Amino acid sequence: MSQKGRLFIVSTPIGNLQDITSRALQVLNEVEAIACEDTRQTVKLLNVFGLKKRLISYFQPREKQKIPLIISILEQGKDIALVSDAGTPGISDPGFPLIKAAIDGGIEVIPVPGPSALTAALSAAGLPTHRVLFIGFPPVKRVGLKNFLQKVAEEEATLVFFLPMRKFKQFIEVAREVFGPREAVLAREITKIHEEFIRGNLDNLASELPEDRLKGEATILIRGK
Structure with a gap:
């Protein structure tokens, strides 16, 4: 054989x-x-x-x-x-x-092994990395998203999401309802010319990002409970 x-x-x-x-x-x-x-x-x-x-x-x-x-x-x-x-x-x-x-x-x-948005975002976000829960892409619809986030709300691990930027504002709104003003980081355009890490909390993260930057995909990290 x-x-x-x-x-x-x-x-x-x-x-x-x-x-x-x-x-x-x-x-x-x-x-x-x-x-x-x-x-x-x-x-x-x-x-x-x-x-x-x-x-x-x-x-x-x-x-x-x-x-x-x-x-x-x-x-x-x-x-x-x-x-x-x-x-x-x-x-x-x-x-x-x-x-x-x-x-x-x-x-x-x-x-x-090589490049990964997951590890790249975690390495530079400034959030705890000793325990991490990688979610990937969360549910798209608002109700499903809220139900899903409620299930992970008690996690002590840093939560990591992949997200299309067109869904960013809805995600942040729902996340604020579920998590409150937790520390969070938005990592977008990683390794590209316009790479940026926006660090803050779920209350102010959305206000830091103008409409013209709501494109592509991003990695969002939320500190655990």
């Missing part, structure tokens, strides 16, 4: 392309194919570093449809890299179903 390939979980830059590691570039250069969230984004990244690879589109909500193809390539003894548009695959990005299928199939899964 031939040896199975390996599935590499490769972190890619979240903004600054210089943050890619030499190991990540080596892996991307050596694998048979790259499973990626958006082929257009991955092509741009590969072009910057002069790489050309077969790309397999792998995105939510069609993750499960592509798993048989990817697993079949791995079972032929060929290596595949999994990347997301930015950051670390599987961290509020596509990845878990494929990784689980690979593990269940006896395929070696190898992390290639």
Whole structure:
């Protein structure tokens, strides 16, 4: 029986392309194919570093449809890299179903660590990091969001959320209702030219941000109880 390939979980830059590691570039250069969230984004990244690879589109909500193809390539003894548009695959990005299928199939899964909005935000926010609860993207609708936040209101850990900036004001309003004036940090455009960390509390955080900066995605950190 031939040896199975390996599935590499490769972190890619979240903004600054210089943050890619030499190991990540080596892996991307050596694998048979790259499973990626958006082929257009991955092509741009590969072009910057002069790489050309077969790309397999792998995105939510069609993750499960592509798993048989990817697993079949791995079972032929060929290596595949999994990347997301930015950051670390599987961290509020596509990845878990494929990784689980690979593990269940006896395929070696190898992390290639690197950029992550989660760890970058935590490292510079100035909030306690000895205990952290990563939420990812919270419920979108106001009622669902409030119910969800009430469930984590007693947590002592620093809470970390990913959030589309268009939902920022609603999130802050609901968070203020649930948590009160807790210490909080908004981290946006991390590693990019206009990177900023807005530190304060849930009462004043919204007032610090004008309408023209309510774009893209951000990381919001709230101190635990």
